[in-house]
Amino acid sequence: MWTSTTMDAGSAVMVSLMGIAVVFLSLIALAIAIMIVSKIINSTQKNKETAPAASATSAAPAAPAVSAASSANDETYAVLMAAVCEEAHASPETIQIKEIKEIK
Known part of the structure; x- marks a missing residue:
């Protein structure tokens, strides 16, 4: 398949589908990674906000x-x-x- 100068239609379709699949799987993995990182950052920010807020309300x-x-x-x-x-x-x-x- 890779040694010839031309590709038949079936091979061209398979290469195209594989390329599209790689792109979409990469986008899905990136979206999942963004969701996980945002949840981690939000949980750490909530922990930081609750400690000063509790002391500020009790102080004055x-x-x-x-x-x-x-x-x-x-x-x-x-x-x-x-x-x-x-x-x-x-x-x-x-x-x-x-x-x-x-x-x-």
């Missing part, structure tokens, strides 16, 4: 410093607090919003 509980004059301010504060906590991966007790200003 943070109270919200925003004055709530109306229910609109309460809703704004709640939405902002939820967004900040989600992005920082922290509990609401560890974050204190001091001022809310609208940027125009």
